[in-house]
Amino acid sequence: MAFPGSGLAKGLAVTLRTMTRRSVTAQYPDVKPELPPRSRGVIALMEENCTVCMLCARECPDWCIYIDSHKETIPAPPGGRERARNVLDRFAIDFSLCMYCGICIEVCPFDALFWTPEFEYAELDIRDMTHEKGRLGEWMATVPAPPADDPHGARAKEVDAARKSADRAEATDAASPDAAKPDAAPSGGDEPAVDT
Amino acid sequence: MASVLPRILHAGRLAGVTTQRTVGVGAGADLVGSAEGLATQDMVLNIGPQHPSTHGVLRLRITLDGERIIDAEPVVGYMHRGAEKLFEVRDYRQIIVLANRHDWLSAFANELGVVLAAERMLGMEVPVRAVWARTLLAEMNRVLNHLMFLGSYPLEVGAITPVFYAFRERETIQAVMEEVSGGRMHYMFNRVGGLKEELPAGWTGRARTAIHDVRRRLPDIENLIMGNEIFRARTKGVGVLSQELVHAYGVSGPIARASGVDLDLRRDEPYLAYGELDVPVVTRADGDCLARFQCLMSQVKVSLDLADQCLDRLTTLPPGPINTRLPKVLKVPEGSTYAWTENPLGLNGYYLVSRGEKTPWRLKLRSASFNNIQVLSELLPGTLVADMVAILGSMFFVVGDIDK
Numbered sequence: 001m002a003f004p005g006s007g008l009a010k011g012l013a014v015t016l017r018t019m020t021r022r023s024v025t026a027q028y029p030d031v032k033p034e035l036p037p038r039s040r041g042v043i044a045l046m047e048e049n050c051t052v053c054m055l056c057a058r059e060c061p062d063w064c065i066y067i068d069s070h071k072e073t074i075p076a077p078p079g080g081r082e083r084a085r086n087v088l089d090r091f092a093i094d095f096s097l098c099m100y101c102g103i104c105i106e107v108c109p110f111d112a113l114f115w116t117p118e119f120e121y122a123e124l125d126i127r128d129m130t131h132e133k134g135r136l137g138e139w140m141a142t143v144p145a146p147p148a149d150d151p152h153g154a155r156a157k158e159v160d161a162a163r164k165s166a167d168r169a170e171a172t173d174a175a176s177p178d179a180a181k182p183d184a185a186p187s188g189g190d191e192p193a194v195d196t
Numbered sequence: 197m198a199s200v201l202p203r204i205l206h207a208g209r210l211a212g213v214t215t216q217r218t219v220g221v222g223a224g225a226d227l228v229g230s231a232e233g234l235a236t237q238d239m240v241l242n243i244g245p246q247h248p249s250t251h252g253v254l255r256l257r258i259t260l261d262g263e264r265i266i267d268a269e270p271v272v273g274y275m276h277r278g279a280e281k282l283f284e285v286r287d288y289r290q291i292i293v294l295a296n297r298h299d300w301l302s303a304f305a306n307e308l309g310v311v312l313a314a315e316r317m318l319g320m321e322v323p324v325r326a327v328w329a330r331t332l333l334a335e336m337n338r339v340l341n342h343l344m345f346l347g348s349y350p351l352e353v354g355a356i357t358p359v360f361y362a363f364r365e366r367e368t369i370q371a372v373m374e375e376v377s378g379g380r381m382h383y384m385f386n387r388v389g390g391l392k393e394e395l396p397a398g399w400t401g402r403a404r405t406a407i408h409d410v411r412r413r414l415p416d417i418e419n420l421i422m423g424n425e426i427f428r429a430r431t432k433g434v435g436v437l438s439q440e441l442v443h444a445y446g447v448s449g450p451i452a453r454a455s456g457v458d459l460d461l462r463r464d465e466p467y468l469a470y471g472e473l474d475v476p477v478v479t480r481a482d483g484d485c486l487a488r489f490q491c492l493m494s495q496v497k498v499s500l501d502l503a504d505q506c507l508d509r510l511t512t513l514p515p516g517p518i519n520t521r522l523p524k525v526l527k528v529p530e531g532s533t534y535a536w537t538e539n540p541l542g543l544n545g546y547y548l549v550s551r552g553e554k555t556p557w558r559l560k561l562r563s564a565s566f567n568n569i570q571v572l573s574e575l576l577p578g579t580l581v582a583d584m585v586a587i588l589g590s591m592f593f594v595v596g597d598i599d600k
Contacts, residue, residue: 007423014419015357024364036371038378038396061290101293101384106392115378147375147396152325152510154517 037144039117040100042131043093044139049112052086056104056113064097065104066090066130093136095121096129116142238266243584245274251348252595256572258584265584268576270569275599283559288314288388288526291559295546296382298563299597301344303379304337305539307386310559312467313535313548314388317528325510326390326518331469332403332506333373333385335499339410340369341540342450342496345592349489350421352589353430361417365410372403388526390519404507411500418493431485435575435587438483445574446567449542451591454491455483461538473505485590492592527554539564541592565597 026033035041052069068090076082105113116139123129149155244255253274259267279298283291288310295310296303308330315322347362370380376399377385377392385392421427442452452459460477462470478494480487528550536545542564549558568591575587 005425007425007428010423011357011420014361014416018416024367036375036378036396038376038393039374040378059290061286061293099293099297100379100382101290102378103289103293106289149394150397150399152513152515153394154515 035117035119037117037147038115040102040115041117041119042095042115042121042139043098043105043136044114044116044143045091045093045133045136046112046114046140047088047091047133047137049110050088050091051110051112052088053109055107055109059103059107061101061103062097062099064094066092066094088133091133091136092130094130096126114140114143116140117144118142241581243588245271254569254593254595254598256576256584256588258576258581260581263580263582265576265579265581268573268584270572272566272569272598275595277596277600279600280559280561283556283561285555287554288528288556291556292384292386293382295561296384297596298561298600299539299541299544299565299594300381301341301594302337302540302544303382304333304385305537306544307383308334308468309535309537309539309544309546310548311386311388312537313533313546313559314526314528316533316535317531317548317550318388320389320520323390323517323520325513325516327469328506328510328513329391329395329518330386331473332503332510333376333383334468335503335506336369336373336403336407337383338499338540339496339503340366340373342492342499343369345492346417346489346496349589349592350427353427353586355421355424355427358417358421361413361420365413365417368406368409372399372406375399375402387519387522389522390517392519394518400507400511404504407500407503407507411497414496414500422490422493428486430583430586431489431590433482434485434583435579435590436482436484437571437575441571441574445571447542447571448567449539449564449592450478450491450495451488451542451568453478454480454487456481461536461543465536467535467537469506469509472509473502475502485586488590488592525554527552528556536562541565541594541597542568561600563597563600565593565595566600569593569598 052067054067057063057065057067067088069086069088071084072087074083074085102115105115118139121129121131239260241258241260242255243258245253255271255274257269257271258265277298279294282294286294291310292307296307299306314320343362343366347359347366350356350358373383374380376395377383379385437447437451437455439455439457441447442455442457447455447457448459456479458477458479460475461467462473463475463477466475476498478491478498480491528548530550530552532547532549534545534547536543538544543562544564545560545562547558547560547562548556549560551557572588572591576584579587
């Protein structure tokens with residue numbers, strides 16, 4: 001501080017310099033923000049994958065997932081026995097309670113739940129924050145592909161196992177093209193890396 | 197006559213004691229000019245629980261003699277959420293959700309304490325890459341936290357501009373934090389045994405750019421406010437906290453270091469990868485509001501340097517995992533441990549007692565702000581009301597961290 005007011009002058013110099021630069025303001029409603037694929041915006045549900053195992057509802061720290069289901073018996077095929085199957089009646093997430101921790105997505109053993117970066121679902125009534133399975137299913141279209149992993153990281157065992165079985169199936173297909181079975185492709189062969 | 201006079205209910209100095217006073221024209225007028233001066237009664241003023249300068253719901257019961265504070269009592273607990281009790285009925289992954297919320301400005305550092313305690317009890321070896329990535333993210337979280345206060349503190353003493361610069365820098369770092377963890381505040385990225393997911397490809401490069409950008413633009417905030425005569429007049433020599441008080445109240449973090457207490461767990465009891473890093477501890481001797489602010493500013497620079505060193509190591513480490521495989525039900529063996537970390541705001545400790553269940557039997561939380569705020573009752577008496585805001589702001593607290 002050589003002369004009185006030099007501190008103020010220094011601050012004003014910063015302001016002047018900033019005035020010559022482009023502003024960092026984002027024009028939000030007109031220009032949508034670019035969010036990374038891992039962004040935790042809203043939870044999407046792929047209903048076909050859900051087996052009503054209830055793990056997500058049980059593991060949720062604030063119990064904001066509601067699941068209703070009933071059992072359906074599939075009539076016995078010739079020579080078999082009849083089987084029972086769970087049918088999902090209701091799957092709802094109350095986003096007014098959700099803490100966005102992502103534990104439900106982590107524990108889902110059949111990849112029925114996904115994060116998507118969508119965030120524009122504010123409501124005027126808190127009761128409208130409960131999204132039923134139809135609405136949760138709509139979010140599926142917005143789920144981005146997961147980002148590639150850092151090359152320094154070790155691949156998950158599941159990825160290697162899935163790749164190996166996919167390669168093996170391909171080899172069998174090539175060896176006997178006539179005997180190609182429709183279910184030869186192993187399930188989950190081209191799925192994204194499973195979280196460990 | 198008495199019915200015409202306005203009657204004012206006046207709170208006494210002690211809680212629960214109310215005295216009724218009738219104030220009329222000329223009350224005490226006969227004392228004007230006498231040796232005793234104007235007879236005034238102490239006024240009890242409640243600052244908060246809803247006051248802009250308390251960022252949240254901290255309440256201060258202040259007894260005033262004119263403009264001078266003669267007694268101050270922080271009344272805490274308006275935001276008590278019973279975190280410790282909730283920890284007891286949550287498994288270790290669910291605890292992380294709650295733990296990163298008590299101090300919402302240092303979520304990553306809070307998660308860290310929980311997982312360090314659990315890992316120590318389990319005797320778990322954490323992969324090297326996870327250790328360095330955690331150190332990196334903890335330092336970036338520290339920068340985010342300090343930038344918040346570097347912006348909000350000038351705002352409280354009347355300088356509006358620095359907060360915009362601070363938030364520009366915060367946004368830069370938050371972008372990389374969001375890319376890696378998916379969250380902007382509650383990262384939820386720690387797991388017992390490592391991190392949740394592998395870092396995205398190319399993230400280390402983007403993190404380096406962000407750190408570089410923040411370091412380059414940091415002098416803007418410094419030039420704006422550090423030399424400012426008005427800011428210095430409001431903060432220099434105001435609210436001097438002595439070393440004795442720091443020790444008596446268990447004050448920690450940048451506030452304690454601004455009073456010359458040379459304690460930093462990153463250097464003194466290294467956890468994560470800090471043992472392999474040379475952590476310069478920032479201290480100031482003055483202990484006033486300005487020293488506390490300067491301490492914060494210097495710590496940002498230190499943290500940016502540390503983050504750079506972590507990135508250097510992270511990119512040269514041999515390929516390896518970033519987490520360990522856990523059993524389906526994680527049970528921590530019977531016993532107890534105390535894990536403390538150098539959180540951005542001070543010492544943060546978790547005392548974990550386990551009885552071999554999948555939930556802790558007790559998880560005691562020692563949060564920095566709770567101790568730091570208690571010293572206000574010693575610091576405020578004798579100062580003016582206008583200084584109160586300057587002192588309160590310079591204690592750098594988060595109300596959630598006080599009330600837990």
